[in-house]
Amino acid sequence: MPGADFLQLDRALAPPGDLAGWLAGEVHTAVADGRLPVGARLPASRVLAQDLGVSRGVVVAAYQRLVDSGVVHGAGASGTRVAARPSPVPDRAGAPPAAADRVDLTPGVPDLAAFPRAAWLRAERAVLADLDNADLGYGDPRGHPVLRRELAGWLARTRGVRAAPDDVVVVAGVAQALALVTRALVGQGVRAIAVEDPGSVGAREEVAFWGVEPVPVPVDGHGVDVAALRASGAPVALLTPAHHFPTGVVLAPDRRRALLDWAADGGLVVEDDYDAEHRYDRAPVPALQGLAPSRVVHVGSTSKTLAPGMRLGWVVLPEPLREPVALLKYHSDLGNAVLPQLVLARLVATGELxxxxxxxxxxxxxxxxxxxxxxxxxxxxxxxxxxxxxxxxxxxxxxxxxxxxxxxxxxxxxxxxxxxxxxxxxxxxxxxxxxxxxxxxxxxxxxxxxxxxxx
CATH class of the missing domain: 3.90.1150.10 (Aspartate Aminotransferase, domain 1)
Known part of the structure; x- marks a missing residue:
């Protein structure tokens, strides 16, 4: 009967119809109970398939499930290795589901197992090989000039944003971008910001935390109600026009025109470019900023494209907000860490991102x-x-x-x-x-x- 020395796997014990699921489950259990420690190398797919008497595709599919769940990762020439130890799945009989058995469908969390580890490592090695000693000192709080240049070009190519490097400030994610912009607007006398309803509770709370009243404006099947926005009297609107959270609505063309008219009359739009990269059945929707760069603040991050733990984002600013936001960034943290900035810049420059x-x-x-x-x-x-x-x-x-x-x-x-x-x-x-x-x-x-x- 086909079997393997690896974990003493016995194909005869596999349930019919899902060999890949059985194999993935056996490896997952072995990692959870410590038989396979973090860093342990799994057999090559061809070798394990031969031992078990199954097709190589079965082993490849099982390994991919383990990669998707974050238990293992492919490490190129060094093979597939255990990446993290999950908590053992508890006995389901009678007990409430524990963390290991919980299905977390929280919105806004990306596929963390898809983080491009190999590409990041290659870029980091290349950056360190060429890094000037001066780059390790206190730099420009707005962000490293190389990253700001690359971001300006990338946003122009992929989102239609019109920006020079000096318009860009590198921040620690959208949350910091909203904090800095809100504080700068408070300094210019703003006391109310219109927010979408329904809309992100986090964004609403961020605005309120810095002393600005969030004024809810209704959203329907065509996006934000611009007539209601005008009636609100708020001088600034925080919006997600390319992909509204949480309804997924795209701001309709007539609403876009009306919003731009509102901005031309003195309003300011803070455009959170939420989930703009993740589209499946529709053409890309250009950023609003490209149509009115002097009246739109454009905010984005790598939290959904790479991982939220990277804490890398950007804000593209009209001229009146550039210096106030840069000063606030300086007093907040002196600027983002330089090495991740340069790695991201290289990923953008090489097309890897x-x-x-x-x-x-x-x-x-x-x-x-x-x-x-x-x-x-x-x-x-x-x-x-x-x-x-x-x-x-x-x-x-x-x-x-x-x-x-x-x-x-x-x-x-x-x-x-x-x-x-x-x-x-x-x-x-x-x-x-x-x-x-x-x-x-x-x-x-x-x-x-x-x-x-x-x-």
Missing amino acids: ERHVRRVRPRQRARRDAMLAALARHLPDARVHGVAAGMHLLVTLPGDVDDRELADRARAAGVVVHPLSRHRVAPGPPGLVLGYAAQTPDRIHDGIARLAAAR
Whole structure:
């Protein structure tokens, strides 16, 4: 009977129909219980396939599932190695799901297993080989000139942004960008900023934390209601026009024109370019900034393209805000760490960042499709929104549903979701915001099945 010395695997013990799932589960268990420590090398796929008497594709598929879950990573010539030890999955009989068994469908979390480790390491080695000693000192708080130059060109190519390097300030993610811009606007007398409703609760709280009143403006199927924005009297609007959070709506052409007219009359738009890179079934939507660079602050980051833990972002500023934001950045932290900036600059300059985005896109689409299939099977009466782009879906359900109670029941069943009401100010239809990027298709199916059972 085919078997392997590796983990004493016995193919005869595999359930019929899913050899790859069985093999991935055996390796996952061995990592969790310590038999395979972090750094341990897995057998070459060809060798293990021969030992087990299966096709090499079965082993490759099993290894890919382990990569997707972050348990192992491919390390080029050094082979596939254990990357992290998960907590052992507990016995499900009677006990509530523990962290290791929880399906986290929190929106806004990318596929962290897709981080381009090999490309980052290559770029970092190249940067260190050429690094000037002066680059290790206190630099420009606005960011390293090389990265600001590369970002200006990259944003022009991919998002239609019109910016010179001096218009760009490198920041530690969108949260810091919003903090710096809000504080600079407070210094110029701004006391209220219009925010989308529904819209990101985090962005709303960020604005309020720095002493500015967030004024909710309704969003419908065409994007933000510009007439309501005018009526609000707020001089600044924080918006996600390319991909609204959480509905996924793109600001309609007539609304874009109306918004630009509002800006030309003295308004200022802070454009959060949320999820702009992640699109599947529609053409790219250009950034608003390219149409009115003097009236739009453009904000973005690598949190969704690479990983939020990198804390790398940018803000493109009109002239009146350049110096105030640069001064605030200096007094906040003296500037971002230089080495990650230069590595990112090299990834942009070599085209590796764009190649990474293109490689990840079909993987994200497959996960979106898995969630759509699971919703169709387990929640056939659900209405799904925001399918064409992004990393999450909005689901609304018929009937009188308390989405916060439903989210609590789902959490008790081991599924983490966001109730739509969490991101609302004014009352509105209930719903759930479901992120799909961070989970494998089988985990997505499991999570939606649990959610349906908790309904």
